[in-house]
Each structure stands twice: as structure tokens, then as C-alpha cells.
Amino acid sequence: MLDSPDDYPGVSAVMLETSVDLVYANLRRAITNGTLMPGQRLVETRLAERLGVSRAPLREAMRVLASEGLVSNVPRRGVMVAILRKADAAEIYGLRIALETWAAGEACRLATETDIAALRALVTEMERSSESNDVEVLSGTDVIFHRRICEIAGNHRLLRVWTGILSQIRLLSRQVIVTLYADLHDVPKRHELIVEAIAQRNPVRVETLVREHIESVAARILAQMTEAEAKGLGGEVTV
Amino acid sequence: MLDSPDDYPGVSAVMLETSVDLVYANLRRAITNGTLMPGQRLVETRLAERLGVSRAPLREAMRVLASEGLVSNVPRRGVMVAILRKADAAEIYGLRIALETWAAGEACRLATETDIAALRALVTEMERSSESNDVEVLSGTDVIFHRRICEIAGNHRLLRVWTGILSQIRLLSRQVIVTLYADLHDVPKRHELIVEAIAQRNPVRVETLVREHIESVAARILAQMTEAEAKGLGGEVTV
DNA sequence: ACCTAGTCTATCGTCGACAATCGTCCGGCG
DNA sequence: CGCCGGACGATTGTCGACGATAGACTAGGT
Numbered sequence: 001m002l003d004s005p006d007d008y009p010g011v012s013a014v015m016l017e018t019s020v021d022l023v024y025a026n027l028r029r030a031i032t033n034g035t036l037m038p039g040q041r042l043v044e045t046r047l048a049e050r051l052g053v054s055r056a057p058l059r060e061a062m063r064v065l066a067s068e069g070l071v072s073n074v075p076r077r078g079v080m081v082a083i084l085r086k087a088d089a090a091e092i093y094g095l096r097i098a099l100e101t102w103a104a105g106e107a108c109r110l111a112t113e114t115d116i117a118a119l120r121a122l123v124t125e126m127e128r129s130s131e132s133n134d135v136e137v138l139s140g141t142d143v144i145f146h147r148r149i150c151e152i153a154g155n156h157r158l159l160r161v162w163t164g165i166l167s168q169i170r171l172l173s174r175q176v177i178v179t180l181y182a183d184l185h186d187v188p189k190r191h192e193l194i195v196e197a198i199a200q201r202n203p204v205r206v207e208t209l210v211r212e213h214i215e216s217v218a219a220r221i222l223a224q225m226t227e228a229e230a231k232g233l234g235g236e237v238t239v
Numbered sequence: 240m241l242d243s244p245d246d247y248p249g250v251s252a253v254m255l256e257t258s259v260d261l262v263y264a265n266l267r268r269a270i271t272n273g274t275l276m277p278g279q280r281l282v283e284t285r286l287a288e289r290l291g292v293s294r295a296p297l298r299e300a301m302r303v304l305a306s307e308g309l310v311s312n313v314p315r316r317g318v319m320v321a322i323l324r325k326a327d328a329a330e331i332y333g334l335r336i337a338l339e340t341w342a343a344g345e346a347c348r349l350a351t352e353t354d355i356a357a358l359r360a361l362v363t364e365m366e367r368s369s370e371s372n373d374v375e376v377l378s379g380t381d382v383i384f385h386r387r388i389c390e391i392a393g394n395h396r397l398l399r400v401w402t403g404i405l406s407q408i409r410l411l412s413r414q415v416i417v418t419l420y421a422d423l424h425d426v427p428k429r430h431e432l433i434v435e436a437i438a439q440r441n442p443v444r445v446e447t448l449v450r451e452h453i454e455s456v457a458a459r460i461l462a463q464m465t466e467a468e469a470k471g472l473g474g475e476v477t478v
Numbered sequence: 479a480c481c482t483a484g485t486c487t488a489t490c491g492t493c494g495a496c497a498a499t500c501g502t503c504c505g506g507c508g
Numbered sequence: 509c510g511c512c513g514g515a516c517g518a519t520t521g522t523c524g525a526c527g528a529t530a531g532a533c534t535a536g537g538t
Contacts, residue, residue, distance in 0.1 A: 017314075018314055018315075018490095018491065018492090019491075019492070020302070020491085043518090043519070043520095044519075044520070045518095045519070045520095053492080053493090054492060054493045054494070055493085055494090055520090056295060056298075056491085056492060056493070057491075057492065057493095059295075059299060059520095059521090060298060060299055060302045063259070063299045063302050063303050064302050064303065064306050067303050067306050067307070068306070069396070075256075075257055075520090075521090076257075076498085076499055076500065076519090076520060076521075077499095077500065077501090077519090077520085078500095078519070078520070091394045091395060091396045091397070092396065094345075094394050094397070095394060095396050095397050095400070097341075098337060098338060098341035098342075098397070099337060099338075102336075102337035102341075103337075106333075155330045155333050155334060156330060157308070157330045157331065157334050157404075158330070158333070158334050158337070161334070161400055165396075257520095257521065257522090258521075258522070259521085282488090282489070282490095283489075283490070284488090284489070284490095292522080292523090293522060293523045293524075294490090294523085294524090295521080295522060295523070296521075296522065296523095298490095298491090314490090314491090315489090315490060315491075315528090315529055315530065316489090316490080316529095316530065316531090317489070317490070
């Protein structure tokens with residue numbers, strides 16, 4: 001379940017971070033983890049007790065999560081883990097493509113040799129994990145790769161929004177069991193192309209490659225979701 | 240100053256919205272207004288009393304504002320209205336261009352005839368206000384025009400981020416006195432071109448036009464800020 | 479006179495309590 | 509038998525209060 005409070009609450013031995021930050025990180029992880037499933041209600045009293053804090057900091061943390069779209073807050077009815085529909089998924093990936101193609105273009109201008117080397121290292125990591133069919137590591141590296149590109153673009157606000165988008169994607173993947181990639185062994189190659197385009201400082205090509213890559217993933221998820229919604233008729237989890 | 244609470248607090252006659260929403264809207268307006276200036280400290284007790292609420296909802300509202308980048312929150316030292324540097328302005332406009340060019344491209348696909356008519360109406364509104372040299376109305380219409388395009392794009396998350404970006408821009412304009420446009424009479428023409436490109440469903444052209452338009456505004460502001468930072472060496476307002 | 483140490487005040491972070499509200503359950507009525 | 513209305517319980521929204529912390533101020537030593 002949720003992590004218990006690491007140290008005894010109230011003692012406040014070495015409280016560097018505030019409770020709000022702790023709770024925020026904890027809940028965020030639990031949601032993207034799948035520990036807290038979409039649609040699940042988050043009752044303040046229970047959660048607060050479980051996390052060893054009072055309701056005040058908990059509520060502050062949940063406000064932030066709500067503003068990031070990870071939970072949905074209906075004024076006098078409480079907070080639940082957000083349920084994302086197909087339309088949401090389309091929005092999320094649309095926005096992601098917009099952000100990331102731009103980031104990739106910027107990365108073409110800004111990437112240092114070190115940056116490019118780091119990206120290449122990630123690609124070899126992908127090769128390793130795709131050969132050993134380790135989807136966990138592969139998709140993890142995939143995410144790191146894309147975050148890296150956003151970091152290279154050097155826009156903190158972009159990175160912030162992107163991170164938000166990505167945790168929504170993680171939330172999505174809690175609702176739909178997706179075979180993320182059509183072909184595992186295709187993944188490293190795609191990313192290698194991206195890196196080389198960056199190395200050649202070819203923004204147009206990079207943008208196309210990134211767009212196509214993300215679109216292909218998005219298409220798989222959206223297809224899966226149409227199927228799921230046709231059957232289950234969307235989120236009805238009330239627990 | 241800040242708006243006083245509209246109805247008597249505690250009476251809770253018809254409290255449709257929660258205090259948090261009220262306070263949030265109030266503070267947001269005050270910040271983008273210039274009622275609360277960048278760098279100004281927001282002391283919880285004082286603000287709470289002024290707004291007629293207790294500290295709990297106030298803090299929740301401020302958390303959200305902090306996550307939107309309108310205020311900056313240093314853990315045990317309090318909250319202040321954010322001070323934006325030149326680097327921030329560059330980030331903000333960079334992100335805005337990325338978002339809005341994409342939105343404009345989408346709008347090409349999605350705009351109905353009604354949408355286009357509405358945009359044309361905004362352009363004529365711009366013509367009126369530019370002829371009468373009414374910069375207030377002109378820039379207001381300008382913003383509405385651009386928001387409209389984001390709305391047409393039909394991506395709620397995009398619109399959300401865009402709105403955040405725009406309030407940061409408003410905050411920026413509290414720090415630098417900018418003559419926003421090089422030539423007032425240029426503005427309606429630029430926007431007319433954008434509308435017509437949308438009407439012709441020409442995404443490439445629209446994106447170029449939007450990019451150039453925003454870049455020109457951004458360039459003016461950035462120039463102004465380099466000047467200001469060279470002199471004043473950035474925000475030191477502590478009040 | 480300047481720097482250092484101790485205190486002191488303003489303010490934050492957190493908590494428990496109270497009232498208002500929403501959903502639910504039960505009984506009565508058509 | 510199903511629908512409507514009123515009371516109950518659970519949960520939220522808000523408040524005031526209590527420690528804890530950071531910065532300022534004062535006093536003392538060199």
C-alpha cells in the first residue's frame with residue numbers, strides 16, 4: 001500500500017522537507033504506481049492517518065495534484081484519482097507531441113557533444129534491454145531518453161509541463177493494459193535515428209522522427225482505449 | 240487594493256464556491272492586475288484577514304498559485320509574488336510559441352465557419368481600437384484572439400497551460416513597461432493574415448505567421464528586459 | 479568601531495475541533 | 509410494488525490555537 005511515514009511523526013527530529021512535500025511525493029508515486037487506482041476515492045481522514053499527518057498538509061498536497069490533473073476534486077464530494085477517457089488520452093498525446101517536437105528542434109541547436117554522447121548511451125541501453133526482451137527497462141529508458149531531450153532544450157517550464165504530461169500518461173497506463181511497442185527491436189533503431197538527426201543538427205528531420213515515434217505509440221494506446229470503452233463504457237470504478 | 244469579501248463571511252448564505260476558489264481568483268487577479276507587485280511578500284495572516292478567511296483555505300489557494308509559477312514559495316520563509324527575470328521571459332515566450340503554433344495548425348483543421356467569423360469580428364474590433372489608438376482594448380482583443388485559437392484547437396489541457404503562460408506574461412508586464420507593439424496599425428493586419436490562412440486551411444502558413452507575430456512581441460519585451468536588468472540588476476523589491 | 483553571541487519577535491507549519499453538506503437508509507404514500 | 513420525503517452517518521470546508529523556525533535586534537567582547 002502507501003508507504004508508511006518513514007520516521008515517527010510529531011517528533012520532528014530532522015524535518016528538512018515539509019509534510020506537504022512528503023505527502024505530495026508519496027501520493028504522486030502511489031498514483032503513477034498503480035497503488036492508488038483511477039477512480040479510487042481519497043478520503044482525507046483515512047489518508048491523513050495512514051500517512052501520519054493531519055488533514056491540512058494533505059489537502060494542500062491534493063490541491064497541487066488536482067491542478068496537475070492527477071486527481072479530480074469535486075467541491076463538496078471529495079477527491080478521487082482521475083479517470084482518463086479516450087478523449088483525454090488524445091489531448092495528452094497531442095500536447096506531448098507539440099511540446100516534444102519543439103523540444104527536439106531546440107535540442108538540435110543546443111545539444112553539446114556530451115549531451116549527444118549521453119543520448120547515444122541511452123540508445124545502447126535500449127538495445128541491450130530489447131535484446132533481452134526486458135520491456136520494463138526498455139520503456140523506462142525510453143522515458144528517460146525523451147525527458148533528456150526536454151532537458152537539453154533548456155526550458156524549465158517546458159520540462160515542468162512535460163513531466164506533468166508524463167505522469168498523466170503513467171496514469172493512463174494504469175487503466176489500459178497496453179503492449180506499448182509493436183516491435184521491441186524497432187525501438188532502439190527509432191531512437192538512434194533521432195540522436196543522429198540531433199548530431200547532424202537537422203531540426204526538421206528530428207521533429208518528423210519524434211512526431212512519428214510518439215504518434216505510433218499514441219495510436220496503439222488510443223486503439224486500445226476505443227476497444228476498452230466500447231466494452232466497459234469507461235471508468236465506473238467506484239470501489 | 241484587494242477586493243473585500245463580497246458578502247459577509249461566516250454567514251455562508253449561498254456559498255456556491257468554496258473559499259479556496261474565491262481566494263484563488265482574487266489573488267490571481269490581484270497579481271496579474273498589478274495590485275500585488277512582483278517581489279511583494281504575501282503574509283498569510285494579513286492576507287487572510289483582509290480576504291475574510293482563515294489561513295487554511297488561503298494556503299491551499301497559494302499552493303496552486305505557486306504550482307502555476309505566479310508566486311514563489313520558500314519553505315519556512317513565506318510566499319512572495321514571483322519575480323521574473325529575462326531568462327524566465329525567454330522561457331515563457333518560447334513555450335508560448337511552441338504551444339500556439341501547434342494550436343494554430345490544429346485550428347486550421349478544426350475551425351468551423353462560425354469560428355472563422357468570430358475571429359474576423361475580433362480583427363475588425365482590433366481595427367477600430369487601433370484607429371482610435373486605444374492600446375488597452377487593442378491588446379485585450381489581441382489576447383482574446385489568441386485564446387480563441389487555442390480554444391478552437393479543442394485541447395483543454397493545452398488551453399490550461401496556455402492560460403498559465405499568459406498570466407505569467409501579464410505578471411511580466413508588471414515589471415517592465417513595454418510599448419507592446421512597434422506599430423499599432425500593424426496589429427490588425429497581422430491578425431487578419433492569420434485568420435485568412437486559417438480560412439484557407441493552410442497550416443504551414445498559419446504557423447509561420449503566428450510564430451513571427453509572437454516572436455516580434457517577445458523580442459521587444461526581451462530587449463526591454465535586458466536594458467532593465469543591466470540597470471536595476473533584477474528584482475530586488477522586498478517591500 | 480566592528481564583529482559575535484544570545485535573545486526576541488514575527489511568521490510559518492501543523493494540528494484538532496466544529497459546523498455545513500452530501501449520500502444513504504428507512505418509512506410512508508400513491 | 510415503486511416513488512418520495514425526512515432523518516442519520518460520513519466526509520468535507522473552515523477555523524482558531526499551538527509549537528517551531530528564521531531573521532532582527534541588542535548587548536558584549538576585542
